[in-house]
Amino acid sequence: MQNSHYPIPVTVLTGFLGAGKTSVLNQLIKQNRDKRLVVLENEFGDISIDSELVFKGDNELFEISSGCICCSMNGEFNETLAKLVQEFPVFDHLVVESTGIADPSAIAAAFVGDHIIQAHFKLNAVICLVDAQNLQEQLTEREEVTKQIAFSDVVVVNKVDLVDAQQLTLVEKAIKNINPYVQLITAKYGEQNTVDLLNLDAYEARKVEQGFRFLPINLQTSHEDVVSHAFVFDQPLDLLKFRHWLNVLLVIQGESFYRVKGVMNFAGLDERHIVQSVMKNATYTLGSDWEQGMVRTSKIVFIGKKLRRDLLEKGLKNCYSDFSFV
Numbered sequence: 001m002q003n004s005h006y007p008i009p010v011t012v013l014t015g016f017l018g019a020g021k022t023s024v025l026n027q028l029i030k031q032n033r034d035k036r037l038v039v040l041e042n043e044f045g046d047i048s049i050d051s052e053l054v055f056k057g058d059n060e061l062f063e064i065s066s067g068c069i070c071c072s073m074n075g076e077f078n079e080t081l082a083k084l085v086q087e088f089p090v091f092d093h094l095v096v097e098s099t100g101i102a103d104p105s106a107i108a109a110a111f112v113g114d115h116i117i118q119a120h121f122k123l124n125a126v127i128c129l130v131d132a133q134n135l136q137e138q139l140t141e142r143e144e145v146t147k148q149i150a151f152s153d154v155v156v157v158n159k160v161d162l163v164d165a166q167q168l169t170l171v172e173k174a175i176k177n178i179n180p181y182v183q184l185i186t187a188k189y190g191e192q193n194t195v196d197l198l199n200l201d202a203y204e205a206r207k208v209e210q211g212f213r214f215l216p217i218n219l220q221t222s223h224e225d226v227v228s229h230a231f232v233f234d235q236p237l238d239l240l241k242f243r244h245w246l247n248v249l250l251v252i253q254g255e256s257f258y259r260v261k262g263v264m265n266f267a268g269l270d271e272r273h274i275v276q277s278v279m280k281n282a283t284y285t286l287g288s289d290w291e292q293g294m295v296r297t298s299k300i301v302f303i304g305k306k307l308r309r310d311l312l313e314k315g316l317k318n319c320y321s322d323f324s325f326v
């Protein structure tokens with residue numbers, strides 16, 4: 001491969017139909033003219049599953065269309081990515097704009113589950129666009145909107161020109177009830193100057209650690225059936241027991257778990273371990289070292305449908321280590 005920049009960072013843009021994904025994308029292109037961006041767009045309703053590469057020559061933007069990504073996850077999306085690195089080996093960032101009804105975790109899973117893809121691409125963040133005016137209604141009618149919010153790292157509340165301050169507060173509250181750990185920003189026609197959306201590094205251990213620093217102890221939230229449960233505890237966990245427990249949980253009940261994220265203290269290990277789930281896979285990365293003499297605290301959050309706190313708590317307690325290391 002000619003590109004020395006591998007793995008290429010990937011940003012997934014999700015959000016319900018008409019929320020403003022294209023508007024944000026246009027802003028991203030404008031703000032990043034110095035970068036060679038590849039945009040993979042997938043539109044619901046395309047008949048062709050065969051991906052098609054379209055070169056838009058003006059600002060080194062490539063556009064690819066394929067069928068609905070989450071409807072065609074069985075190989076076609078991976079083939080599109082393979083074709084992409086073959087035909088355009090040198091570029092800086094991949095943006096995947098998913099159809100409004102796609103499940104973003106299915107897209108993210110392609111980047112964390114496949115070793116060949118991981119050698120070329122690295123998930124940077126999942127960004128969800130919401131329509132400030134219509135969110136409340138969509139939340140009651142469309143389960144995928146809740147899932148998109150639950151899975152995202154950043155939610156951009158778009159169309160703020162169409163709501164007043166009181167409505168905006170309600171929208172923000174509804175989002176936080178689904179995903180209390182998500183970063184919220186507001187935008188008009190996809191325009192915002194709060195964060196650099198292509199450099200969120202949401203899957204980096206450092207960023208997860210930062211985000212968890214102020215995690216409220218034993219927080220629970222709920223929105224209809226979707227709940228989040230946070231646990232904070234000092235007892236060290238046994239790495240093998242925990243991996244086994246979480247794997248079984250995700251394999252058996254993967255559909256109910258929208259997101260798991262934790263900064264963990266495993267017995268006998270000097271580093272924090274970051275655990276994240278994407279669909280049925282759990283990934284583990286090394287975080288920073290525990291500071292000498294400081295209490296080592298694990299923090300973990302589960303977001304999903306009808307998750308029972310008592311069972312999660314019991315499962316975690318069963319993973320406590322039998323040994324104490326000094």
Ligand SMILES: Nc1nc2c(ncn2[C@@H]2O[C@H](COP(=O)(O)OP(=O)(O)OP(=O)(O)O)[C@@H](O)[C@H]2O)c(=O)[nH]1
Pocket residue numbers: 015016017018019020021022023024099100129158159160161162187188189190
């Ligand atoms: N009033 C207002 N209209 C907006 C704003 N952002 C986008 N729109 C309009 O909303 C419509 C949908 O915006 P898009 O950016 O195309 O949304 P999308 O999520 O890409 O839509 P799909 O591709 O259909 O899923 C367009 O007509 C936009 O002009 C906004 O902040 N305020």
